[in-house]
Amino acid sequence: MPYADTDDGVKLFYEEVGNGTPIIFIHEFADDLRSWEPQVQYFARTHRCILFNARGYPPSEVPKNWEMYSQMRAMNDVRDIHEHLKLKRAHIVGLSMGGFASLHFGLNYPRKSLSITVAGCGYGSGSDKKTWKKETTEIAQDFLENGMTNAGKNYVEGPTRVQFKNKDSRGYEAFVQRFYEHSPLGSANTFLGVQGRRPSVYELREKLQELVIPCHLMIGDEDDPCIEPNIWMKEMIPSAWLSVLPQSGHAINLEEQTLFNQLTASFFQSVESGQFRNRDPRSLGRSIAGMDR
Numbered sequence: 001m002p003y004a005d006t007d008d009g010v011k012l013f014y015e016e017v018g019n020g021t022p023i024i025f026i027h028e029f030a031d032d033l034r035s036w037e038p039q040v041q042y043f044a045r046t047h048r049c050i051l052f053n054a055r056g057y058p059p060s061e062v063p064k065n066w067e068m069y070s071q072m073r074a075m076n077d078v079r080d081i082h083e084h085l086k087l088k089r090a091h092i093v094g095l096s097m098g099g100f101a102s103l104h105f106g107l108n109y110p111r112k113s114l115s116i117t118v119a120g121c122g123y124g125s126g127s128d129k130k131t132w133k134k135e136t137t138e139i140a141q142d143f144l145e146n147g148m149t150n151a152g153k154n155y156v157e158g159p160t161r162v163q164f165k166n167k168d169s170r171g172y173e174a175f176v177q178r179f180y181e182h183s184p185l186g187s188a189n190t191f192l193g194v195q196g197r198r199p200s201v202y203e204l205r206e207k208l209q210e211l212v213i214p215c216h217l218m219i220g221d222e223d224d225p226c227i228e229p230n231i232w233m234k235e236m237i238p239s240a241w242l243s244v245l246p247q248s249g250h251a252i253n254l255e256e257q258t259l260f261n262q263l264t265a266s267f268f269q270s271v272e273s274g275q276f277r278n279r280d281p282r283s284l285g286r287s288i289a290g291m292d293r
Contacts (some may be wrong), residue, residue, distance in 0.1 A: 001059060004052070004084035006077055008068065013059040014052035014081055018044030021114065021272060022090040025051045026078060026098030028120065028251070029190060030155065030179050032057050038257040039093070039264070047268075050090070052081050054097075056186025064185065066140075069193025075104040082112055091268060093117040095253055097190075100198060106215060107207050115271045117264060119218040120250050122229030125200040136196035140188040148180045148187065155179075160223045163249035171254055201229045208236040214276045215240045216267045220248030220255065238278045241267060 003011040015033060023043055025036040033051035040049045053060040055077060056069060063069070078101055082090060091114050094102030099121030106116035124132050142151040156176050157165070165172040201208075215237050219230045221244050234242040243263045245256050253260045270276040 003060075004081050006055070006080045008073070010055050010063060010068070010077075011061045012052050012055065012077060012081060014050060016048060016050045016085070018047055018049045020047040021268075022048040022050060022085075022087050023268075024078060024081060024087075024090050024092050025049065026092070026094035026101045027051075027054065027057075028096035028098055029187075029195065030096075030152075031175060031251070032178060032182070034178055035095075035175070035251070035254060039253060039261060042261045043265070047091075050081065050085065052077075054190070056183060056190045058183055058186070062183050062186040063189065066189040066192040069189045071100060071104060071194055071198035074101045074194055075108060078102075078105050079109060079112070082109075087112070089114040091115045091117070091271070093264070094119065094121075096120040096123065096250060097194060103201075103204075103215075106213050107204070107211060110211075110213050113213050115214040115216065115267065115276075117216040117218065117267065118233075119216075119252060119260075120220070120223060120226055121217070122201055122219075122226040122233075124195065124198070124225070125202055125229045126225065133196055136191050140191040140196070143184045143188040143191070147184050148182055151184075152179055160220070160225070160250035163220065163222055163247065164251050164255045167255055175251065175254060201233060205236060208233060209238070211237050212239050212278065214267070214271045216264070217242045218245070218252060218260070218263065219243075220245050220250060220252045222248060223250050223252075226250075235284075238281075239276075240279070 003013055027033055027035050032053050036051050043049055056062050092102045092105050099118045102116045103118045106113045217230050217240050219226050234240050245252050248255050
């Protein structure tokens with residue numbers, strides 16, 4: 001199996017398929033690289049698709065020390081995959097936890113990014129830091145003490161997952177099975193080190209206002225924790241598209257595979273053809289008559 005070594009000595013398992021402009025896919029907390037199969041089958045016909053399991057997700061290594069997990073570390077793991085494969089620039093596509101990694105990668109490594117797709121990003125940004133820290137610590141402890149199947153039941157049946165279950169019971173059950181196969185230690189450490197300590201998107205205002213690489217924000221219209229952060233990011237980022245998928249929760253690449261792929265392909269085409277444009281500053285404002293300019 002192919003592995004890439006990170007600069008802090010962790011082995012990350014990756015796969016690649018196809019030829020052409022590279023795309024790096026970054027998975028969410030509750031899933032792994034297998035969650036991108038609908039996108040790989042679509043984009044590998046025209047692009048080089050690269051997927052990897054984050055640290056803590058076998059067959060990638062599972063560091064025992066939770067301090068080896070953080071938002072910056074997640075971002076730099078993407079960089080290490082990028083450099084291991086000797087890529088020049090790539091489309092970076094992430095969902096949820098992966099969306100945060102994609103966003104931070106674009107902010108910190110714009111010369112390595114052809115574009116960033118930031119899907120289902122923002123969870124926890126509107127929470128009080130003390131409350132958020134308490135919640136993530138309790139969830140991590142539950143994984144360690146009770147295992148993935150017992151501790152994860154509420155997680156996979158949460159308010160932003162029922163949409164997937166209602167639409168596609170077979171696909172949902174496959175997602176649940178993948179989640180239950182994850183390492184309790186890796187999941188707990190990820191929750192403590194990444195989710196529990198990552199900055200809110202609202203703390204990134206100045207950096208977001210300076211982001212110029214093409215950015216595609218994507219959310220489900222029933223993914224309540226992510227809606228307000230994404231509307232706010234759309235206002236902050238000059239280069240942002242915002243796509244809202246109807247009657248959809250968190251796992252939008254699985255819930256609405258065809259629509260997700262079509263929107264992403266349209267975005268890529270705009271970027272690769274040189275037709276992508278930043279937002280016209282004249283469109284900013286709350287008055288439709290321009291009275292607040």
